[in-house]
Structures are given as C-alpha cells and as structure tokens.
Amino acid sequence: MYQSFEIENFRCFQKLSILDLERVNLIIGANNVGKSALLEALFLHCGAYNPQLILRINALRGIETVKIELGMWAETPWDLLFHQMDISQSIKLIGENKSSGRRLLKLKIVRDPLELAKIREFLPYGSNNSKKILSSSESAQVIEIEFEELQKQGKYYLIFDNKGIRTEPFPPPPPFPAFLQTARLRPPFKEEAERFGKLQLQGKEDVLLKVLQLVEPRINSLKMVVVAGEPVIHGDIGLKRPMPLPVMGEGMVRLANLVLLIGNAPSGVVLVDEIENGLYHSILPKIWQSIGEVAREFNTQVFATTHSLECIMAAHKAFKELENYEFRLHRLDRTKETIKAVTYDRETLETAIETGLEVR
Numbered sequence: 001m002y003q004s005f006e007i008e009n010f011r012c013f014q015k016l017s018i019l020d021l022e023r024v025n026l027i028i029g030a031n032n033v034g035k036s037a038l039l040e041a042l043f044l045h046c047g048a049y050n051p052q053l054i055l056r057i058n059a060l061r062g063i064e065t066v067k068i069e070l071g072m073w074a075e076t077p078w079d080l081l082f083h084q085m086d087i088s089q090s091i092k093l094i095g096e097n098k099s100s101g102r103r104l105l106k107l108k109i110v111r112d113p114l115e116l117a118k119i120r121e122f123l124p125y126g127s128n129n130s131k132k133i134l135s136s137s138e139s140a141q142v143i144e145i146e147f148e149e150l151q152k153q154g155k156y157y158l159i160f161d162n163k164g165i166r167t168e169p170f171p172p173p174p175p176f177p178a179f180l181q182t183a184r185l186r187p188p189f190k191e192e193a194e195r196f197g198k199l200q201l202q203g204k205e206d207v208l209l210k211v212l213q214l215v216e217p218r219i220n221s222l223k224m225v226v227v228a229g230e231p232v233i234h235g236d237i238g239l240k241r242p243m244p245l246p247v248m249g250e251g252m253v254r255l256a257n258l259v260l261l262i263g264n265a266p267s268g269v270v271l272v273d274e275i276e277n278g279l280y281h282s283i284l285p286k287i288w289q290s291i292g293e294v295a296r297e298f299n300t301q302v303f304a305t306t307h308s309l310e311c312i313m314a315a316h317k318a319f320k321e322l323e324n325y326e327f328r329l330h331r332l333d334r335t336k337e338t339i340k341a342v343t344y345d346r347e348t349l350e351t352a353i354e355t356g357l358e359v360r
Helices: 035-047 053-060 079-080 113-122 129-135 188-201 207-210 250-263 281-296 309-321 346-353
Strands: 002-010 013-018 024-029 091-097 100-108 138-150 152-161 164-168 178-181 219-227 230-236 269-272 301-304 329-333 338-344
Touching: 002 035, 002 053, 013 338, 024 035, 024 152, 024 207, 024 230, 024 281, 024 309, 035 053, 035 091, 035 178, 035 269, 035 301, 053 079, 053 178, 079 100, 079 329, 100 113, 113 138, 152 329, 178 230, 178 250, 188 219, 188 250, 207 219, 207 281, 281 301, 281 309, 309 329, 309 346, 338 346
Parallel strands: 024 301, 024 329, 178 269, 269 301
Antiparallel strands: 002 013, 002 091, 091 100, 100 138, 138 152, 152 164, 219 230, 329 338
C-alpha cells in the first residue's frame, strides 16, 4: 500500500508530492488541475517495468491510434506525457510502499545516436536486424523505462520502427495487480464477466451482491448469462427472468465494476476517475462504507477523483462509522504553473465541513 508518491515532469506536473496516503484516497480540485493525470502516473508506477502502459493510458484518453513517424524531429503521442512536452527532461515517479519499499521509475525518450548505440549493445536477445534498425532516431523511436528498487535496478525499452511496436527485453509481471477505470470508457461485458467468475471461484460473489443491494434491494442473486455470444452479469429481482445489470441502470453497472475491480486486485491498487458518476447522492454514505469494507477485505488501496461536495461529505461520514478511519482527502491546487497537494486528515476535514469551508 502506497504511503507517499512523487511526480516530476509528467503531464501538467512539474513537481508534485502527495503524502499521508491511506487505504482509500479521494482526489479533488478544479478542472485541468491534474486529477486524472495523478491517477495515470500512479498506474504507470504500479506497472513498474512495462512501457506498454504508456500506450494504454493514451488510449484511455481517447488517443488510440499510434502513428509512427520516424525522423529526428517527429512528434509522437507519448510526447504528451512530458511536462510542457519537453522531452529533454525525464519523467520521474517515486512511490513509498509498505510492502515493496521505495521504487523510482524514470521514463525518457531516447533520440541521441550515442544512446541508441548503447541500447543496441544492451539488448540481450535482439536480432541483428533489430539492432541494425536502432542506429538512429530516423529509423526508430525508443522510450526507456528505468527502475530502481530494493537494491535492484534495470531498464526496459518500448521500440517503434518500420516493423511495428515491441518491448525489449520482455518485462516481468508487476509486483501487484492494478486497474485504472476512467470516466470516459466502461470495460467490456466480457472483462466484467471474467472478474465476476474469479470472485465466484473464491466463493466471494456475495461481496458484490451485498453492495448492489444498496441500489436495488430486490436483487437476491447474481448469475452469468450469455446473450448473443457475450457473457453478461444478470440479477434476479423477482421477475419472470433475471435482468442484465445494464438494464437496471448506470449506477448498478458503475458500482458492480468498482467492486469487481477491488475484488480482483488483492493487495493491489484500484484507480477510479469521477467515482460519483451514475450514483444517487442519498446512497453515497452506504456505498463509501461498502468500498471501505471491501477494500479492507481484499487489502486493496483505492484512489478516486470527484467534483462532488456530497461525495466528499458522504465518504467522511461513512468512514467515521467504520472501525478504522482509513480515508484521506487530497486537494490539488494550482498557482500559475505550480500544482500542490493539500491533505485533509480526519480532524482537519471535520473542521472544514463544520465551519462551511470550501474543500473542493
């Protein structure tokens, strides 16, 4: 579980430190202050060694097509990751984690011929042809990920050339599972079905059922039904036939997806943008209480963003009623080009709410 996180030269952040992280963290702030970018930075850091995640976060932003333009001055979609698109500076992501300790991740675009030559010699099993291609930035674009953790370090490369996209050397799996759910895209039904199946194998499907009953009290069981070749979660609400969750409303789908992500990331991290979308304000305290309980059951850390004051107040109220107040509110503030994080612990947030201070 992350205790602190630092960012340098990523998206809108020249430098950001966020401390005193808890099991459940809610990120707030004005538009264009970096809430989604913070989730993306955490997602890259969770992946640890996999440069392919760069493409995934761009796709989640709607930038799905990668057009490779070779040449010294070619602009690429991943240039947008760098603060003010200054690719001469490295991106640095530093996380302190209770289980895995400190990990430093550095990302940079390699265009210098001498550096490309060093990479060519470094590759342990690249073909002679691929090594020949890595002779200049006119024939290849290269992104380097360098990591340092627990007296261990290494480098991985995402290579774009006339043969396509590849990672060398092949990265190991990340140290823990992590999911990023954006407000823009919802996961395919097949992915949700697979995650529900994993809960069933653990005998944990009732975890999802109990949370969904907060929105639809009539639901008494869940089952998987294949419709037009696509597996879809259905709920029995006492009608002649089970109903697909999407038919029951956006709130049911959103809530189910959130619980399934947490349940499929044991000892990992779940990142959710605009968590309040599709959820009615009156049930938010119960939903936050359920999120806290499910996150503790699976030992999952949650980071979420919101624009809703009702969502903030509901989270605070819910965690006050739990045995442990495992919640932190973090507000991102911008002053000119500088973005800072202000953290509210239980007492500070209580005072702000009681005195009517604007915490968003």
